[in-house]
Amino acid sequence: MTTAATATGFQAVIGLEVHVELATRTKMFCGCRTDFGGDPNVRTCPVCLGQPGSLPVVNRGAVESAIRLGLALGGEVAPSSQFHRKNYFYPDMPKNYQISQYDVPICSGGVLEVTTSHGTTLVGITRVHMEEDTGKSLHAGTSGRIQGAEYSLVDYNRAGIPLLEVVSEPDIRSAEEAQAYLTELRAIVLALGISDAKLEEGSMRCDANVSVHRPGEPFGARAEVKNMNSVRSLGRAIAYEVDRQVALVQAGGTVVLQTRHWDEDRGATSTLRVKETLEDYRYFPDPDLVAVEPEPAWIEELRAGLPELPAAIRRRLVDAHRLSAEQVATLAGAGLIPVFEEAVAAGSPPVDAVNLLTNDVIALASERGFDPADLALTGAQLAELTGLVTDGTLSTKLAREVLGDVLAGRGTPREVVAERGLEQISDTSELAAICDEVIAAQADAAQKVRDGNRKAVGALVGAVMRATQGRANPRVVNQLLMERLDRC
Numbered sequence: 263m264t265t266a267a268t269a270t271g272f273q274a275v276i277g278l279e280v281h282v283e284l285a286t287r288t289k290m291f292c293g294c295r296t297d298f299g300g301d302p303n304v305r306t307c308p309v310c311l312g313q314p315g316s317l318p319v320v321n322r323g324a325v326e327s328a329i330r331l332g333l334a335l336g337g338e339v340a341p342s343s344q345f346h347r348k349n350y351f352y353p354d355m356p357k358n359y360q361i362s363q364y365d366v367p368i369c370s371g372g373v374l375e376v377t378t379s380h381g382t383t384l385v386g387i388t389r390v391h392m393e394e395d396t397g398k399s400l401h402a403g404t405s406g407r408i409q410g411a412e413y414s415l416v417d418y419n420r421a422g423i424p425l426l427e428v429v430s431e432p433d434i435r436s437a438e439e440a441q442a443y444l445t446e447l448r449a450i451v452l453a454l455g456i457s458d459a460k461l462e463e464g465s466m467r468c469d470a471n472v473s474v475h476r477p478g479e480p481f482g483a484r485a486e487v488k489n490m491n492s493v494r495s496l497g498r499a500i501a502y503e504v505d506r507q508v509a510l511v512q513a514g515g516t517v518v519l520q521t522r523h524w525d526e527d528r529g530a531t532s533t534l535r536v537k538e539t540l541e542d543y544r545y546f547p548d549p550d551l552v553a554v555e556p557e558p559a560w561i562e563e564l565r566a567g568l569p570e571l572p573a574a575i576r577r578r579l580v581d582a583h584r585l586s587a588e589q590v591a592t593l594a595g596a597g598l599i600p601v602f603e604e605a606v607a608a609g610s611p612p613v614d615a616v617n618l619l620t621n622d623v624i625a626l627a628s629e630r631g632f633d634p635a636d637l638a639l640t641g642a643q644l645a646e647l648t649g650l651v652t653d654g655t656l657s658t659k660l661a662r663e664v665l666g667d668v669l670a671g672r673g674t675p676r677e678v679v680a681e682r683g684l685e686q687i688s689d690t691s692e693l694a695a696i697c698d699e700v701i702a703a704q705a706d707a708a709q710k711v712r713d714g715n716r717k718a719v720g721a722l723v724g725a726v727m728r729a730t731q732g733r734a735n736p737r738v739v740n741q742l743l744m745e746r747l748d749r750c
C-alpha cells in the first residue's frame with residue numbers, strides 16, 4: 263500500500279483492465295494483415311472500414327488465443343458467447359461502434375497469484391473477452407495531442423486488430439501489487455506466445471481503476487486512469503491517484519466516477535471525461551455475427567497443450583536447484599530463465615550460473631543499455647564459462663571480464679581466454695619465483711607474518727595478484743607464501 267494511504271487510515275482499492283493485442287496474422291473479422299508500420303491505411307478493407315453491406319467473420323486464431331489465456335488464468339470457457347456492438351462516435355472508429363463482448367464473455371473467473379516484497383496474494387480475474395482495436399488518430403502539431411493541433415489524420419491499419427481485455431476484480435491493494443499483477447500477466451501472455459505484449463509500443467495496455475476507503479466502510483467511487491505505458495508508470499500513476507483521492511476526501515470533497523489521463527512528464531493525472539455509463543453505449547448483439555460455441559473437445563485439446571506457466575516454472579526451479587525465490591524472481595524478471603536452464607542442462611552448476619546471471623549479466627546489460635534477455639548469451643557459453651571457473655582456469659573476477667568479451671562477440675569463453683592469455687596461473691614454479699620477489703620487496707610485511715600475524719599475508723597476496731594482472735590462483739599463492747614464511 264502507498265505510504266500516504268496507510269498513514270491516514272485509508273486503504274487503496276484497485277482493479278486493472280488490461281488490453282492485449284493478439285499476434286494473429288490477420289484481423290479479428292477480416293483477412294487484412296496485422297503487421298506493424300508501413301504506410302497508413304494500406305491494410306484495410308470494406309469490413310474493417312465499416313462499409314455498408316460488408317460482413318465480419320470471426321478469426322478462429324483469436325478465439326483460440328482467448329481460450330488459452332482464459333484457461334491459463336484458471337477460468338471457465340463459456341459454451342456460448344456473443345459479440346455485441348458498443349456504440350460511440352470517435353473518428354478512429356469507422357463503424358461508429360466497436361465489436362466487443364458484453365454480458366457473456368468468452369472466459370470468466372480465474373485467479374492470478376502475485377508476489378511482492380510483502381508476500382503473495384491472489385487477485386481474482388473477472389473476465390477475458392474479445393474485441394477489436396480502433397484505428398489511430400495522428401494530431402499534427404508540436405504537442406502530438408489534439409489540443410492545439412493544426413489538423414488530424416486517421417490511420418485505420420490498426421482498426422479491427424484482435425484484442426483481449428482481461429478485467430481483474432478490485433482485489434489489488436497497492437501500486438506495488440498492481441505492478442506485480444501486470445508483470446505476471448505479461449509473463450503468462452508471453453509464455454502462451456499470443457502477443458508480443460509490449461507496453462511501450464501499445465501491444466499491451468493497462469487502465470487502472472483506483473478508489474480509496476476506510477477499511478470496514480464500503481468501497482469509494484473509482485477513477486479510471488489511462489495512458490500508462492510501462493510498469494513503472496503504472497506504479498507512479500496509482501500512487502499519485504491514491505494521494506489525490508485521500509487529500510480530496512480529507513478536505514471534505516468526494517471522488518466522482520471519471521476517466522483520468524496520466525501525464526508521464528508532469529507525473530500527475532487530470533480529468534479526461536466523466537465516465538460513460540453502460541446506457542451511453544447502447545450495447546446490443548451484433549446481428550452479423552453468430553455465437554461463439556467452441557467444441558468441448560477443442561477446449562480440452564487447448565488445455566492439454568498449455569505450456570508450463572511462469573509460476574510453475576519458478577516453483578520448479580526453486581525446488582530442483584535450491585535457488586532462493588528472490589534469485590528465481592530476478593532471473594524471471596530479466597527474462598533469463600531460458601539461458602539458465604540451458605546452462606544447467608549443459609552441465610553448469612546451478613549456483614554458478616545463477617550468480618553470473620543475476621550479478622554480472624544483468625549489470626553488463628544495464629551498462630550497455632540492453633534488455634538482459636536480448637544479450638547474445640547462450641546457455642552453452644554460460645556453462646563453458648562456469649566450467650572454466652570450476653576447473654580453476656579462471657578466477658570469478660576474470661570470469662566477469664571474459665563474459666564481457668563473449669557478449670561483445672569476441673568468441674566463446676575458451677577462445678577469449680586463449681586469445682587474451684587469461685588462464686589462471688596455478689603452476690607452482692612460476693608463482694614461487696614471483697612470491698620470492700614479493701617477499702624481498704616487502705620485507706616489513708613478510709616479517710609481520712613470520713612473527714605470527716597471519717593477516718599480514720593479505721598485502722603480499724595482493725602484490726602477487728597485481729604482478730600477474732589478477733591471473734594467479736590466490737589459494738596457491740597463499741600456500742606458497744606461508745611455506746616460505748615458515749607459517750605452515
Ligand code: ADP
Nearest residue numbers: 275276277278430431432471472473481482484
Ligand atoms: P468499465 O468498462 O466501466 O470500466 P469494467 O467492468 O470493464 O467496467 O471494469 C471495471 C474495473 O473496475 C474492474 O477492474 C473492477 O475490478 C474495478 N473496480 C470496480 N469497482 C472498483 C472500486 N470501487 N475501486 C477500484 N476499482 C474498482
Ligand code: MG
Nearest residue numbers: 279469471486
Ligand atoms: Mg473500464
Ligand code: ZN
Nearest residue numbers: 292294307310
Ligand atoms: Zn480489413
